[in-house]
Amino acid sequence: MSEKPLAIGIDFGGTSVKTGVVRGHEIIDQAPPIATQDFDSPGELMQTMIRTVEDLRVRHGSVRAVGIGMPGFVDFEKGVVFGLTNVRGWENVPLREELQAKLGLPVAADNDANCMAYAEWKLGAGKGRRHLVCVALGTGVGGGIIANGQMLRGAKFAAGEIGQSSIDYQGRKGHYGNLGALEDYIGNREIARDAIAAYEAAGITKHIEDCSPAALAEAAKLGDKIALGCWDGIGRMLATAMMNTCWLLNPEAIVIGGGVARAGDLLFTPFREHLLRQLSGPFKDDLAILPAAFGHEAGTVGAAALALDEAGL
Numbered sequence: 001m002s003e004k005p006l007a008i009g010i011d012f013g014g015t016s017v018k019t020g021v022v023r024g025h026e027i028i029d030q031a032p033p034i035a036t037q038d039f040d041s042p043g044e045l046m047q048t049m050i051r052t053v054e055d056l057r058v059r060h061g062s063v064r065a066v067g068i069g070m071p072g073f074v075d076f077e078k079g080v081v082f083g084l085t086n087v088r089g090w091e092n093v094p095l096r097e098e099l100q101a102k103l104g105l106p107v108a109a110d111n112d113a114n115c116m117a118y119a120e121w122k123l124g125a126g127k128g129r130r131h132l133v134c135v136a137l138g139t140g141v142g143g144g145i146i147a148n149g150q151m152l153r154g155a156k157f158a159a160g161e162i163g164q165s166s167i168d169y170q171g172r173k174g175h176y177g178n179l180g181a182l183e184d185y186i187g188n189r190e191i192a193r194d195a196i197a198a199y200e201a202a203g204i205t206k207h208i209e210d211c212s213p214a215a216l217a218e219a220a221k222l223g224d225k226i227a228l229g230c231w232d233g234i235g236r237m238l239a240t241a242m243m244n245t246c247w248l249l250n251p252e253a254i255v256i257g258g259g260v261a262r263a264g265d266l267l268f269t270p271f272r273e274h275l276l277r278q279l280s281g282p283f284k285d286d287l288a289i290l291p292a293a294f295g296h297e298a299g300t301v302g303a304a305a306l307a308l309d310e311a312g313l
Contacts, residue, residue, distance in 0.1 A: 009304030010068040014086035022304035025123040065106040067307030069115030079109040106311035117144020119302030124293030137260035141183035167240040217263040235270030243278040257292025
């Protein structure tokens with residue numbers, strides 16, 4: 001059996017850009033992260049990314065393709081970045097064209113949540129499934145959808161933004177004017193803010209660091225009733241959004257990853273209970289609810305896998 005080809009995956013985040021050499025589901029080498037906010041323009045940052053890739057290619061000359069996941073809207077077919085959520089200046093940037101010209105390798109560019117979903121679909125918890133919804137829970141809520149064995153990207157390559165789906169038509173006003181967006185309730189900051197309010201209502205003062213998802217998980221494991229209630233609420237809100245998604249798409253599996261999902265059963269148990277009681281037979285029978293196989297490496301692995309597949313390698 002021939003050895004799997006090598007690709008380089010780039011996970012572009014608001015804080016740092018992580019670059020790794022990937023074989024199958026494993027990252028076999030990594031470059032030091034690049035601080036995203038240290039650069040004044042897309043051009044400067046792209047030059048540093050190119051040098052980083054070239055440094056890795058010195059050690060891994062058989063790299064065949066490069067994939068990159070971006071935290072915003074990307075024209076997948078043209079490889080143009082329309083705009084990024086937390087990084088200024090990245091508007092209508094021809095990312096794929098620039099990288100291909102300098103690197104001489106096939107390049108694929110996609111939304112970062114799609115790259116996470118691609119990793120889970122092709123190599124992780126959702127491997128072998130044809131109808132799959134992936135959710136990444138962290139600072140925000142990202143999503144990726146596989147339908148009929150294909151990544152669902154939509155008319156403008158923006159499909160899968162589960163975090164912007166509403167769980168309350170009279171709810172909090174979101175960044176785009178939408179009301180009750182899921183990520184305005186179960187993003188990291190929002191979880192902490194609401195937990196502080198829950199403790200305050202019980203006459204207990206807590207600080208932001210006491211109410212991060214990780215801190216709430218530790219408190220809940222020790223039997224803290226308020227923390228346990230917070231996790232039940234998080235599970236309920238996620239279930240509301242995913243209930244709508246299930247009625248719309250009828251997936252065979254839901255894969256949940258990201259930092260908030262590290263809470264394990266504290267999240268998955270109430271989520272499963274609240275979700276299944278809102279679905280009928282064809283939508284809940286045999287529905288698999290799965291923790292993601294990849295952690296913070298999902299974007300890198302998925303971008304590399306996507307690049308190889310798009311290049312036909």
